[in-house]
Amino acid sequence: MTPSLWTRLSNPSHFMRWSGALVPWLAALSLGVLALGLYLTFFAVPPDYQQGETVRIMYIHVPAAWLGVFFYGAMSVSAIGTLVWRHPLADVAQRAAAPIGAAFTLICLVTGSLWGKPMWGTYWVWDARLTSMLVLLLIYCGIIALWRTLDDPNRAARAVAILTLVGAVNLPIIKFSVNWWSTLHQPASILRMGGSSIDPSMLYPLLIMIGAATLGGTTLHLYAMRTEIMRRRVRTLTIREAERLDRIQPRLTPQPTGVPAGQPV
Amino acid sequence: MDLGSHGGFIVAAYVFTAAVMAALVGNAVRDRRAQLRALKGFGEERR
Numbered sequence: 001m002t003p004s005l006w007t008r009l010s011n012p013s014h015f016m017r018w019s020g021a022l023v024p025w026l027a028a029l030s031l032g033v034l035a036l037g038l039y040l041t042f043f044a045v046p047p048d049y050q051q052g053e054t055v056r057i058m059y060i061h062v063p064a065a066w067l068g069v070f071f072y073g074a075m076s077v078s079a080i081g082t083l084v085w086r087h088p089l090a091d092v093a094q095r096a097a098a099p100i101g102a103a104f105t106l107i108c109l110v111t112g113s114l115w116g117k118p119m120w121g122t123y124w125v126w127d128a129r130l131t132s133m134l135v136l137l138l139i140y141c142g143i144i145a146l147w148r149t150l151d152d153p154n155r156a157a158r159a160v161a162i163l164t165l166v167g168a169v170n171l172p173i174i175k176f177s178v179n180w181w182s183t184l185h186q187p188a189s190i191l192r193m194g195g196s197s198i199d200p201s202m203l204y205p206l207l208i209m210i211g212a213a214t215l216g217g218t219t220l221h222l223y224a225m226r227t228e229i230m231r232r233r234v235r236t237l238t239i240r241e242a243e244r245l246d247r248i249q250p251r252l253t254p255q256p257t258g259v260p261a262g263q264p265v
Numbered sequence: 266m267d268l269g270s271h272g273g274f275i276v277a278a279y280v281f282t283a284a285v286m287a288a289l290v291g292n293a294v295r296d297r298r299a300q301l302r303a304l305k306g307f308g309e310e311r312r
Contacts, residue, residue: 042266053269057278064282103289111278118271216286224293230300237307 040205063213071101079161096224102140128177129185
């Protein structure tokens with residue numbers, strides 16, 4: 001029986017081959033789309049009738065928020081892959097995604113804060129959306145810290161997968177926080193019943209920036225996954241080398257003379 | 266282009282984003298080089 005396309009693509013050796021060819025193209029495409037998005041953001045998008053020029057912060061804030069949540073969702077799927085199927089790439093994908101997701105969540109929080117000051121009059125409020133995004137950043141930090149705490153990668157993978165799935169309860173809270181609670185943060189304006197409430201002159205550049213961020217994030221993720229596979233190869237080689245040295249060690253050490261320990265020479 | 270009276274907030278947001286992205290990419294490249302060095306070391310040792 002021939003392995004399915006999915007199995008072949010997700011085999012670490014195959015993954016290294018196809019991702020190695022794909023990453024440079026993805027990186028070039030990401031930079032091209034980002035350049036177009038930034039051009040539109042600063043030279044084509046009109047100022048908002050209420051927010052004026054500060055609306056330009058939206059073009060980095062929204063993509064960062066999307067990717068912060070997207071990478072956590074991807075990590076949750078990988079966590080299931082680790083726990084249920086023990087897939088060799090699932091843990092690699094999860095580990096590579098955590099710092100990228102954390103970075104985008106941090107960007108989302110800081111740019112939101114810089115947008116909030118001129119619009120709301122404050123950098124921060126303990127609003128449901130803001131707080132749930134902060135909780136997401138803390139979960140990311142916890143996951144990264146847990147990985148660094150446990151030396152055994154198999155134990156770390158299972159522990160992190162469980163923590164990731166527990167933390168996934170935060171994703172619907174983030175999404176629906178603006179509907180469930182009375183918040184200072186505006187309600188959903190792109191993905192909502194009845195279509196987007198944003199004018200097309202602002203919406204399409206925003207979608208291009210979201211596309212650029214998604215392409216860039218995916219490129220970084222594939223790059224980090226390749227590095228993670230290399231790190232595991234280094235670990236395996238280090239252990240093999242240590243075992244080889246252990247085997248030859250008895251031949252190198254001097255034979256005991258039969259004198260009990262603790263005797264004067 | 267004129268970013269208005271709140272231009273400082275806009276510039277700060279973009280500069281912060283650029284800095285975080287640069288750190289993320291820089292760290293990824295540094296990590297890759299370290300792993301490649303380690304792998305090369307094993308290759309040289311075996312020769």
